[in-house]
Structures are given as structure tokens and as C-alpha cells.
Amino acid sequence: MELLRIIISVLIPPIGAFLKVGFGLQFWVNLLLTLLGYFPGLVHVIWLLSRK
Incomplete structure (x- = not known):
């Protein structure tokens, strides 16, 4: 799930947020x-994504 979240975040940052x-x-x-x-x-x- 984390990898998918990173990929989506690079493509469309608000969706990742x-x-x-x-x-x-x-x-x-x-x-x-x-x-x-x-x-x-x-x-x-x-x-x-990097902060805990």
C-alpha cells in the first residue's frame, strides 16, 4: 500500500495527501x-509521507 501511495503522490499530489x-x-x-x-x-x- 505504501508503494501505491508514493506513486499516486508523485502523479497527483493532492490525492496522495x-x-x-x-x-x-x-x-x-x-x-x-x-x-x-x-x-x-x-x-x-x-x-x-515522510513524517510519522
């Missing part, structure tokens, strides 16, 4: 960052 935290604040932050640019959203979702 949703799979990790649900419709919480971090999802909306990631959605906004992704709309502003793909790279900030990608960095944010990698940060979300």
Missing part, C-alpha cells in the same frame, strides 16, 4: 500548493 490525512487542513494546503505550482505540492506531499 488525501490518502495520508483525509480531508484535513494538510489536504487543503497541498491542494492550494499544487494549484500554485506542481513542485510545491509535490514537496509538501513528500514531507507528509
Whole structure:
């Protein structure tokens, strides 16, 4: 499941954030960052996935 979450996160960062935290604040932050640019959203979702 973790590998699938990583692949989805690279392709569509907000979906990866949703799979990790649900419709919480971090999802909306990631959605906004992704709309502003793909790279900030990608960095944010990698940060979300790497923290415990």
C-alpha cells in the first residue's frame, strides 16, 4: 500500500495527501500548493509521507 501511495503522490499530489490525512487542513494546503505550482505540492506531499 505504501508503494501505491508514493506513486499516486508523485502523479497527483493532492490525492496522495488525501490518502495520508483525509480531508484535513494538510489536504487543503497541498491542494492550494499544487494549484500554485506542481513542485510545491509535490514537496509538501513528500514531507507528509515522510513524517510519522
